[in-house]
Amino acid sequence: MKRLDLDTRRVEAYEKRAVMGGAEDEVYISLFEASRAHEFLGHPHDVIVASYLKTYESRPYRAEPLFYLARWLRMTKHYSLAAIYARHAAAMSKPVGNELSVEHAIYDGGALDEFAAAASHVAPGDVQ
DSSP, rough: OOHHHHHHHHHHHHHHHHHHOOHHHHHHHHHHHHHHHHHHHTHHHHHHHHHHHHHHHHSSOHHHHHHHHHHHHHHHHHHHHHHHHHHHHSSOOOOOOOOOSSSHHHHIIIIIHHHHHHTTTTTTTTTO
């Protein structure tokens, strides 16, 4: 089986797992991994954005989906949007408790770095 076929099947499996419901952390992780796979596979802009936002909506206190969305938007030269999402991610507190797969570096300055990188391409005052 070709790598692309495996990666496409990976997206389908993660999305299917998310629809099954159950443990909220597992649903979040499934949505997050599907989003990352959409990005890796180079799916259309709208698919990637929608996937990351759906992931964020499932756990609106988690910065990771917004951070990776901002990073992808910056890399695809959508600097204003990237700055908005990164700034929101940078303002979020690190989750406490038994949350799965917390990326501490994002909360410890990574999101702020991403905001700075995106905002450096935007005219002063254009990012509110």
